[in-house]
Amino acid sequence: MTSYRATFCPDCGDKLESKWFDGRDRSYCAACARIIFQRPIPCADVAVMDGKHVLFIKRTNAPHIGKWALPGGVIEVGEPPAEAAARELHEETGLDITPSTxxxxxxxxxxAPQGWYNAGYTYAVQFEDVSGEPTAGGDASDARFWxxxxxRGSEQELRPEPNDALHIRAAINEFRTSNG
Structure with missing residues (x-):
């Protein structure tokens, strides 16, 4: 099992072949007679909302180097998703939040273009419920509210990834609904 598109067997090192299994083309090790399943990388993101503004970070690592994105990252083994979201928010922006908030x-x-997949959770929080002021850190070169x-502007510097745009709309709708 791997998160990246494997070319060699993780057990014996032989070159992998392609084999049709369970309705799709899979990586297969003929020497081990084993299907190598590709697993997604679990992630957690946070949409920090301040009235009509959303906090973004400018990425310094792959994928999407130099692009603006919601703060977030990989969930560590044994880490609940909300705790990962709070940790990543702190690492990338210096902001602190209680995961239950x-x-x-x-x-x-x-x-992702590198051949791996991620799956995850997006959380939202009002800026008034976090402590600190946004300061870029970790794998972020900048952190600011947009x-x-x-x-929405067509000439903007910020062009959110399609997933981020969907998550922002969902966060806006959630806070509109919960605030009447």
Missing amino acids: LTLITGYAAA SLNEL
């Missing part, structure tokens, strides 16, 4: 907005799955108008 986060509102689960949506789950997602996405393919207005919803900037997000």
Whole structure:
């Protein structure tokens, strides 16, 4: 089992072949007679909302180097998703949040250009419920709030990834509904 598209067997090291199994083409080791399943990388993101603004970080690591994205990252082994979201928010922005304060907005799955897949959770929180001021850290070179108008503009510097745009809309809808 691997998160990356394997070319060699993780057990014996032989080159993998392709084999049709369970309705799809899979990586197969003829020497071990074993299907090598590709697993998604679990992630957690946070949409921090401040009125009509959303917090974004500018990424310094792959994938999407130099792009603006919601703060978030990989869930560690044994780490609950909300705790991972709170940890990643702190690492990338310096903001602190109690995981129980986060509102689960949506789950997602996405393919990355490197041949691996991620699946995860997006949480939302009002800025008034976090402590600290946004400061870039970890794998973020910048952290700032963008207005919803900037997000909608056609000439903007920020062009959220399609998943981020969906998560932001879901967060806005959640807070509109919960606030009447």
